[in-house]
Amino acid sequence: MFRGLSQKVYDLTGINVYLCHQCGICSGSCPLVKSMDIPPNMVVRMVQMDMNEVLNSKTIWICASCFNCTVRCPRNIDPARIINALRIIKQREGVYAVDLRKIEKLEELPQIALIAASRKLTG
């Protein structure tokens, strides 16, 4: 249906980002917006315009998935999930902060800790 980044997000989440009418309530509700380089509503906007630069933003790694935006979005499009999709896209590019091969006793570490570290340190 779409092309580029919006289609990738659609494939991962089933969300049609073009339903966003840019009211900005996500950014107004975000507890971490002050630390972000791009406010969440603009992240959605950049996905609408297929701007791949958004993948290099700090915002997508700062988002704590508190889902404040999701419960208030008047168009029901779940901005937190869109941001999560962007993180996944970035990770699938193979950019990992943690090189798993260099970790000793890999099998003894809890899997969730590995995933958390890799997410936290990427980007």
Next chain:
Amino acid sequence: MQLNIHSGENMDEKPRIGVYVCHCGGNISNIIDVERVREFAAKQKDVVIARDNEHVCSDAGQKMIQEDIKKYGLNRIVIAACSPKFHEPTFMNLLAESGLNPYMLEMVNIREQDSWVHSDDPQEATLKAMDQVAAAIAKVRLNKPLEEKEVKIGNRVLVIGGGIAGIQAALDLADSGCKVIMVEKKPTIGGRMAQLSYTFPTDDCSLCIISPKMAAVANHPNITLLTYSEVEEVEGHVGNFKVRIKVKPRYIDMDKCVACGLCAEKCPVKVPDEFNYGLRMRKAIYIPHEMAVPLKYLIDEEHCLYLNKGICRVCERICPQKAINFEDKVKIIETTVDAIIVATGYDTFNAETIKQYGYGRYANVIIAPQLERLVMPTGPTNGRVIRLSDGRIAKRIAFIQCVGSRDEQIGRPGCSRVCCMYAIKQAMILKRQDITRDVYIFYIDIRAYGKGFEEYYMRAQELGVKFVRGKVGEIIEDPVTKNVIVKAEDTLTGKWLEMEFDLVVLSVGLIPSKDTEKIAKMLKLNIGPDGFLLEAHPKYRPVDTLREGIFICGCAQGPKDIADTVAQASAAAGRTLRLLSQGRIKIEPIKVFVNEDLCNGCEICLEKCPLGAIGMENGKARINEAICNGCGSCISYCPRNAIDLRHYEEEQIIEEVKELLKSKSEDEIRIIAFFDDSCTYRAADLAGNSRINYTSKVRIVRIPSSSRLTPRIILSAFKFGADGVFIGDCLPGGSPYHPKVLDVINDIVRKSRRELRRYRIDARRLKFDMIAVDTAERLAKDLDDLASTAERLGPVSKSKRDKIKI
């Protein structure tokens, strides 16, 4: 009401049919061999005379038919000419004038559906015309005389709701000489408009412009005003609605009370005043406001000490007029009216549901209707806009738009249409009171679509009202100062804002009034997905409902401003007058009927009727013919085949289909197309007018609505030789019938496809599409596609056909 159907002698009479084939000045005869069609018609059973004529619709042509009716004793007429949309009324009149029942006529559309669309193949066109004529002869043979019943209609109108919509409609009607009964639930008329401060975009004082109208209602000799009353029950139909109205006790003799106010002065009970949204207190004996109509006191049953605890009676002692009457009881008024206008208005959205804005918890978060009262010089604060926490004048004020509108989270995706403009109005009032005030409006989009609205918006910008494009995320209260802190994103700069205000105003949206559902149920009206009352057609019948004689206007139909409300109320009055001025109304005889021998009283049809026109009597379904509009939705659900539609009876349609397929040879394919009369049939006429050629394999059957079909009709088409069946009906909103007919049609299609599979017939041979009047090309393509599908699949074999049981 029972329609008068002659089923006796007329039916036993042997059919004597006259067939007339028109040349249409070459429009038909240049393509179709009219002479051959006429000869073919003459040979058909029961045909007494068959003629062709240059212009059958001309005076000479009509005279010819009239003379033939007399000379040959014709009792049924078939006319093969243009679309019935042109001359069907002409010929029906002709039959009536000649002493025949007008429903003993069949029109064969050999111009729009034949010569104009098959100009590339005159041979096929002629054969198709012959099939069509044969089908019409078969149909007319089975036609039954129907009588258009007339009912007398008077000039009494019930207006439910005494807001500006009801007032405007009532005054228009009363000025035209109608007798109006206005029923208002509250103790005064004037509705929401009386509570407003000023009106956009002209800034006139709202109460000043509505109070003369309120007075006019009270003084009009043609209006009976019943305030503090509710309509309890409505039965019957247009021209004879039986209405039951409950008048609640005021405990005051309305004739004696002069509104001196002594009683209220002495009354010891104070309660929040609903007219001022609780911003002021009133007594248990009160008038709603100073300009109330009627200006009479009443006692609040819920709070009066005497009525609840049996003590006090101060008002009774003090009243110099002796107007207090504690013995007052509920009165019931029963009357009949000819038409009803519903103008029950709106409620505002309950902002407490949106927790993050803190309305109801934070003192300095208010809703816009409260601000309307605060800015009024006669209001609870004499026009001073204060912080409710400490009564200090508010200097920094923010408006938050779209509270309860445009929000999927709370199930109200629509726009309320008035909030942008009323917020701008209020912002300007605040700025004019004190230009140094900081006034912010947090919005998503400013919708200034009306006449003079954009200019109004500009004036607010001139005055220094600051517009911030961003929906507020949340509001928190400073526990010490009680200031309210608004958190939002300015989406135009991408900057995050955290701003402190004295007062935050929530621009709450409009929702259907509390009683809308009750009223809809009582009057058997439909409710749209937004919860407001549904009009008969969104464009052409905006104030009609699907129930004849009941009209809607104002915010009961959907959010709108005062100007639109007044326009719609006058429209409703106009539509009502159009109905009443005829003195008598015809009731179209094409309705469903119940075969009582077959009906076993299962009541399935009761819930399937979208209009609620079916009831039970002596264990059998009974159709209320004043409500039924003949969509036929009930027919296909009847497990015993006990319901049918007059003039389009199942047997009549099957007979027609049989004749359309009779000439088909085994290796040929043939499509039967059922066209609804309102959209698809007209689209086919347009295809003819635009000379869009489509497959000549198609044979068209005209029906009022495709919801009238049954799987049995569709199966019989296949049994008698069809290799494909097309069903066309309106898009949602395009049909004169209820939107639910589409669900019915989908059910019929599904059931028919299941049956087809059972007989090992490819289900792709049955196609349904929604056709708008103007989409002739799409219709032509649909028919061509189906023909090529049927061609590819080949004719349905004879052995399969023979297995079909109908």
